[in-house]
Amino acid sequence: xxxxxxxxxxxxxxxxxxxxxxxxxxxxxxxxxxxxxxxxxxxxxxxxxxxxxxxxxxxxxxxxxxxxxxxxxxxxxxxxxxxxxxxxxxxxxxxxxxxxxxxxxxxxxxxxxxxxxxxxxxxxxxxxxxxxxxxxxxxxxxxxxxxxxxxxxxxxxxxxxxxxxxxxxxxxxxxxxxxxxxxxxxxxxxxxxxxxxxxxxxxxxxxxxxxxxxxxxxxxxxxxxxxxxxxxxxxxxxxxxxxxxxxxxxxxx
Amino acid sequence: xxxxxxxxxxxxxxxxxxxxxxxxxxxxxxxxxxxxxxxxxxxxxxxxxxxxxxxxxxxxxxxxxxxxxxxxxxxxxxxxxxxxxxxxxxxxxxxxxxxxxxxxxxxxxxxxxxxxxxxxxxxxxxxxxxxxxxxxxxxxxxxxxxxxxxxxxxxxxxxxxxxxxxxxxxxxxxxxxxxxxxxxxxxxxxxxxxxxxxxxxxxxxxxxxxxxxxxxxxxxxxxxxxxxxxxxxxxxxxxxxxxxxxxxxxxxxxxxxxxxxxxxxxxxxxxxxxxxxxxxxxxxxxxxxxxxxxxxxxxxxxxxxxxxxxxxxxxxxxxxxxxxxxxxxxxxxxxxxxxxxxxxxxxxxxxxxxxxxxxxxxxxxxxxxxxxxxxxxxxxxxxxxxxxxxxxxxxxxxxxxxxxxxxxxxxxxxxxxxxxxxxxxxxxxxxxxxxxxxxxxxxxxxxxxxxxxxxxxxxxxxxxxxxxxxxxxxxxxxxxxxxxxxxxxxxxxxx
Numbered sequence: 202x203x204x205x206x207x208x209x210x211x212x213x214x215x216x217x218x219x220x221x222x223x224x225x226x227x228x229x230x231x232x233x234x235x236x237x238x239x240x241x242x243x244x245x246x247x248x249x250x251x252x253x254x255x256x257x258x259x260x261x262x263x264x265x266x267x268x269x270x271x272x273x274x275x276x277x278x279x280x281x282x283x284x285x286x287x288x289x290x291x292x293x294x295x296x297x298x299x300x301x302x303x304x305x306x307x308x309x310x311x312x313x314x315x316x317x318x319x320x321x322x323x324x325x326x327x328x329x330x331x332x333x334x335x336x337x338x339x340x341x342x343x344x345x346x347x348x349x350x351x352x353x354x355x356x357x358x359x360x361x362x363x364x365x366x367x368x369x370x371x372x373x374x375x376x377x378x379x380x381x382x383x384x385x386x387x388x389x390x391x392x393x394x395x396x397x398x399x400x401x402x403x404x405x406x407x408x409x410x411x412x413x414x415x416x417x418x419x420x421x422x423x424x425x426x427x428x429x430x431x432x433x434x435x436x437x438x439x440x441x442x443x444x445x446x447x448x449x450x451x452x453x454x
Numbered sequence: 455x456x457x458x459x460x461x462x463x464x465x466x467x468x469x470x471x472x473x474x475x476x477x478x479x480x481x482x483x484x485x486x487x488x489x490x491x492x493x494x495x496x497x498x499x500x501x502x503x504x505x506x507x508x509x510x511x512x513x514x515x516x517x518x519x520x521x522x523x524x525x526x527x528x529x530x531x532x533x534x535x536x537x538x539x540x541x542x543x544x545x546x547x548x549x550x551x552x553x554x555x556x557x558x559x560x561x562x563x564x565x566x567x568x569x570x571x572x573x574x575x576x577x578x579x580x581x582x583x584x585x586x587x588x589x590x591x592x593x594x595x596x597x598x599x600x601x602x603x604x605x606x607x608x609x610x611x612x613x614x615x616x617x618x619x620x621x622x623x624x625x626x627x628x629x630x631x632x633x634x635x636x637x638x639x640x641x642x643x644x645x646x647x648x649x650x651x652x653x654x655x656x657x658x659x660x661x662x663x664x665x666x667x668x669x670x671x672x673x674x675x676x677x678x679x680x681x682x683x684x685x686x687x688x689x690x691x692x693x694x695x696x697x698x699x700x701x702x703x704x705x706x707x708x709x710x711x712x713x714x715x716x717x718x719x720x721x722x723x724x725x726x727x728x729x730x731x732x733x734x735x736x737x738x739x740x741x742x743x744x745x746x747x748x749x750x751x752x753x754x755x756x757x758x759x760x761x762x763x764x765x766x767x768x769x770x771x772x773x774x775x776x777x778x779x780x781x782x783x784x785x786x787x788x789x790x791x792x793x794x795x796x797x798x799x800x801x802x803x804x805x806x807x808x809x810x811x812x813x814x815x816x817x818x819x820x821x822x823x824x825x826x827x828x829x830x831x832x833x834x835x836x837x838x839x840x841x842x843x844x845x846x847x848x849x850x851x852x853x854x855x856x857x858x859x860x861x862x863x864x865x866x867x868x869x870x871x872x873x874x875x876x877x878x879x880x881x882x883x884x885x886x887x888x889x890x891x892x893x894x895x896x897x898x899x900x901x902x903x904x905x906x907x908x909x910x911x912x913x914x915x916x917x918x919x920x921x922x923x924x925x926x927x928x929x930x931x932x933x934x935x936x937x938x939x940x941x942x943x944x945x946x947x948x949x
Contacts, residue, residue, distance in 0.1 A: 290853075295852070295854040297852055297853065301850075301855075304465070304868070305465040305469060305869075305872060306464075306466050306864070306868050307464045307466060310466075314856075314864055317856045317860045318860070322859035322860055325860055325864065326859070329863055354463065355463040356463070356466050358465050359463050359464070
């Protein structure tokens with residue numbers, strides 16, 4: 202209860218923070234001409250009450266980058282993702298830490314929800330009562346890629362945590378967007394499966410920003426790592442310029 | 455279809471299937487229910503009603519104020535008494551006998567308890583108090599027992615096993631559950647105000663007495679005043695009731711209550727003699743058997759069928775009303791202007807007693823079951839919608855959530871549907887109970903036959919019909935519990 206309330210608070214403030222960031226970026230972006238960054242933050246600060254979530258964070262992410270967001274719990278990864286999400290709401294396949302799936306609806310419907318805004322309400326309601334063949338086929342295939350082929354018509358409350366996480370990923374994939382933002386999207390999966398699905402996410406989305414704890418994954422499949430600690434960016438480098446030890450340092454007290 | 459088996463692994467499918475069965479059952483009831491529309495000329499009456507509502511008669515303070523005081527006094531004393539009794543019974547609620555007794559007292563509506571006690575104690579404070587106290591004790595016992603069972607057993611388990619049961623109860627479960635018990639008692643107080651008002655329809659000096667008179671005499675300006683006073687009373691409880699002065703209020707209430715004159719008839723005589731047919735009193739068993747058989751088949755059975763048909767239709771209507779209207783009062787689905795309007799409308803629907811709604815619809819639509827179905831459907835639908843809207847305000851949706859109808863159908867309604875089913879299954883029995891009292895207005899449910907039996911001083915028939923009503927309620931309640939189990943919907947206390 203407390204957690205979700207805080208989450209809601211952060212989302213609200215995040216949109217303010219991001220607007221600020223956007224305005225500043227327009228005023229002071231020197232290299233904006235040729236290849237404008239997809240996301241741009243210029244000294245973005247975000248706080249709720251006494252708690253600082255982001256302290257003057259400046260960064261740009263261009264289309265085509267694969268970014269891993271690392272840092273200890275409570276460092277501000279989720280807040281940063283929320284701020285980024287607000288900058289490109291319509292273009293993003295979103296995969297939040299709390300999946301926000303609808304418990305009593307089936308896996309099929311929860312994945313379908315990734316495309317709700319593309320169809321009329323009547324079409325969507327019809328699909329709720331009687332699944333439409335076209336979507337059933339596409340989502341069936343997606344589900345089997347995620348190892349959910351036998352669960353397609355089970356409701357979410359019948360699934361394990363890992364299965365629910367895969368449904369959340371399924372919804373993001375079904376959105377078919379160019380940019381994926383994920384908050385520990387494979388944290389509840391076993392390492393093998395997690396890596397396979399992470400690879401799939403990276404392959405299907407030109408731009409990817411993912412918060413995760415697994416240092417091995419961070420170093421092996423991404424091309425840029427942003428380290429966050431205490432709401433500040435303390436590390437921002439291409440992956441080939443970062444060592445295991447440096448990542449360990451990030452997590453040390 | 456390979457999916458057909460796995461469909462039942464979906465909670466949503468299961469809830470949808472149960473809902474569909476209920477809708478089908480209502481459709482099957484439709485041809486048999488008494489829903490004829492009579493050619494009435496409601497417009498002059500309606501016009502007078504509207505005029506009355508616009509010009510409430512403010513000259514009747516000398517009537518309203520004492521009635522208001524009596525209404526509150528009955529409710530307060532009865533709730534205080536039944537809460538204490540209920541708390542005691544909750545302690546021993548595991549005993550089958552106690553559970554049965556409580557189920558039986560709950561199953562008979564306050565109005566019928568009122569009619570029963572009136573035969574013994576006449577039109578007195580005792581009658582009014584007992585009429586609320588008896589069924590409410592049963593309800594309190596059940597809900598308190600459920601609330602106590604929801605508490606963590608750990609503190610109690612940590613005490614020495616040799617400590618006695620009562621001490622353990624007072625030191626662990628009772629303090630743990632206290633806030634929940636208090637909040638439920640507060641809610642019940644609101645119900646008691648409604649019950650105490652409705653008891654006026656059988657002659658007790660509460661608001662309902664003047665309300666009925668005003669309606670029956672077509673003095674809608676007075677009726678409007680009384681209704682507005684009633685709404686204000688319910689809506690303003692938290693402003694005028696200060697829990698810390700409860701004892702003071704109680705003392706005042708006891709002083710306000712009308713006198714209970716000494717009675718000549720005794721309860722013992724009533725229950726041992728009056729309610730049994732003469733054949734039983736005289737020991738003519740074969741004759742008694744044929745009397746009961748005749749009463750059961752020629753009076754009780756048709757009345758039971760009518761009551762069930764009517765309440766089934768009312769239940770499904772209530773469900774439709776709730777699902778169609780909760781969105782207008784929900785933060786997630788309606789803009790703030792619309793939301794305030796929606797909330798206001800739901801408040802009126804849920805606080806107007808069914809019997810008053812029925813009365814108005816009877817004037818408009820003529821004497822059939824239809825007014826009762828509409829009244830029960832609208833009142834209960836409004837109540838459920840109100841609770842759903844309140845619940846929906848607690849939901850937190852994802853950042854990338856959709857809007858409008860998509861949000862209603864995909865995000866909010868599915869999340870509330872389990873709760874909706876729970877509330878519906880709970881209201882099923884309530885609707886059945888309430889449908890019976892609409893008989894007082896002439897709708898041919900069980901209540902109609904009970905009321906007529908009392909009027910004809912045929913207590914034997916009245917007693918039999920009340921027992922049948924109680925059994926019907928208990929039966930539906932236990933069936934609803936099974937359906938709830940199938941839907942895997944948790945037992946919900948009323949709010």
